[in-house]
Amino acid sequence: MSAPTENRSTVTEREARQVAEAARERDWYKPSFAKELFLGRFRLDLVHPHPMPGEESVRRGEEFLAKLRAFCEAEIDSARIEREARIPDEVVAGLKELGALGMKIDPKYGGLGLSQLYYNKALALVGSVSPAVGALLSAHQSIGVPQPLKMFGTEEQKEAFLPRCARTDISAFLLTEPDVGSDPARLATTAVPDGDEYVLDGVKLWTTNGVVADLLVVMARVPKSEGHKGGITAFVVEAGSGGITVEHRNSFMGLRGIENGVTRFHRVRVPAGHRIGPEGAGLKIALTTLNTGRLSLPAMCAGAGKWCLKIAREWSAEREQWGKPLALHEAVGAKISFIAATTFALEAVLDLSSQMADEDRNDIRIEAALAKLYGSEMAWRMADELVQIRGGRGYETAESLKARGERAVPAEQMLRDLRINRIFEGSTEIMHLLIAREAVDAHLSVAGDLIDPAKSLPQKAKAGAQAGVFYAKWLPRLVAGPGQLPSSYAEFRHGVDLSTHLRYIERTSRRLARATFYGMSRWQGRMETKQGFLGRIVDIGAELFAMSAACVRAERLRTRDEHGREAYQLADAFCRQARVRVEELFGRLWTNTDDLDRKVVKGVLGGAYTWLEEGIVDPSQDGPWIADATPGPSAHENARRPYGG
Secondary structure (H helix, E strand, O other): OOOOOOOHHHOOHHHHHHHHHHHOOOOOOOOOHHHHHHOOOOOHHHOOOOOOOOHHHHHHHHHHHHHHHHHHHHHOOHHHHHHHOOOOHHHHHHHHHHOHHHOOOOHHHOOOOOOHHHHHHHHHHHHHHOHHHHHHHHHHHHHOOHHHHHHHOOHHHHHHHHHHHHHOOOEEEEOOEOOEOOOHHHOOOEEEEEOOEEEEEEEEEEEEOOOOOOEEEEEEEEOOEOOEOOEEEEEEEEOOOOOEEEEEEOOOOOOOOOOEEEEEEEEEEEEHHHEEOOOOOHHHHHHHHHHHHOOHHHHHHHHHHHHHHHHHHHHHHHOEEOOEEHHHOHHHHHHHHHHHHHHHHHHHHHHHHHHHHHHOOOOOHHHHHHHHHHHHHHHHHHHHHHHHHHOHHHHOOHHHHHHOOOOOOOHHHHHHHHHHHHOOOOOHHHHHHHHHHHHOHHHHHHHHHHHOOOOOHHHHHHHHHHHHHHHHHHHHHHOOOHHHOOOOOHHHEEOEEOHHHHHHHHHHHHHHHHHHHHHHHHHHHHHHHOHHHHHHHHHHHHHHHHHHHHHHHHHHHHHOOOOHHHHHHHHHHHHHHHHHHHHHHHHHHHOOOHHHHHHHHHHHHOOOOHHHHOOOOOOOOOOOOOOOOOOOOOOOOOOOOOOOO
């Protein structure tokens, strides 16, 4: 009982935007540090003094981290996972016994009830020994069944599924399809109502944990009909249900132990009681879940930075070139300084965002997205610099190094493993657009109808009046602020003067808001097509957020007498490096090749430069660019392999 597959080509660009816009969480009930930053208002009071966890939360978190560290050191063989491309069953069994599957689940459902802060510390720890194990735990808890049920599930659903997720069952999240990535308007998997059940048909791609999962969160389109609102809807599905086939286990350049596959649904019957939230709320549930779920990736990125720093320090002190340690050569030293300062900042961003999520006083949807964007980009750069510092040994595999008698340092593996983070849970390009949309939300709220070509003249006139009132109050505030007063933020002067960086952040926040306003005034309705401009605006905001977090963290460590002097030094180094990047980004806002690039792209797509491709042999094998995902029974053997099954 499946609905016919929709003709995906009928989805227009406007319709796709409308679907994405409808899924957004539109209201802002709580303050947002990052939102204010993009509006030119540096609300340091929202993050300073740095929020702190409660004593009981710390006690439980540290107790679990000690057990987890012992387990990682004794039981997880990273080299074996890389070699065999699988996480051994006994490792997963040990994680279950430890309670690692239920780190974020409430104790009343059998979980550990850890805070977001300590959950992320645990992921950083596990991810440092094996990113594949980190991905397993993260996909299970950050976006799998536990998180959406925690936020949107009924009490009956929580009682039925959360105890299983806490101790025994692995979960996965299934949204992407062979021809659907970040454009959910074209979602083709259907869930057709049939009495007290829904019948699922469709194919899902890149299902992290999908090969081994016991429970699935599946996004499917419910057709609109009498008594059914329809729309993209979320379901909890038993992975062993009849009609579900894991058709393929995917292999990747990194994360070789990840259990990611292609899953087909053919007339799979799902009880209506397994639907999460109302019909049509699936995308909103997914996006809301990701508001905090995205923090799992920067957690593992921060852990990767720590490892890169450790290896860079040990190797560059041991290795000598031209009569002195490698680290003392300026070209290498600059890379080490970048790794050290950026690692400090990444952990600052992670801890601040995590603690803000735990306190729940602020809306952190932009902060979490910035943490994911910034963490994934900077961790990749740090790993790349580590490979460069290691030279030929950085490019050589750990197995080869060990075989010829040297320390088995998996630098090249780290680089491969980290690369996916720039794609996972929203690619860098999509994150730029997502954050940019939130950053200009205040403008669109008052002036959106003014620049919307579909709106009538009366609607435009009304929007013009509203915009006039808003900008009459807002624009004058962008002229001057505490960033221009030498005495501002004096509490951040302790040996090293961080107050100068906070004044820079305040001034630059206003400058960023003015640039955004100018861009909207210049391009109006075409602003959304200026993705290069928007991406740079977001990157500037990300740097300012990271600078803020670094300074606030340094001051917190100083007041607690925890390496305060060194923390101030690292924060100062990071802020000075970030300021160079910010100024470069501002320069590229208006001096760039965006227009020329668009012309070249048209030429490439039109075949004008095919002569440039001559003189090579393409080693790619024949086959369609996108696999056929027509609904129907599977012709493949089921590759599902539940742990312990």
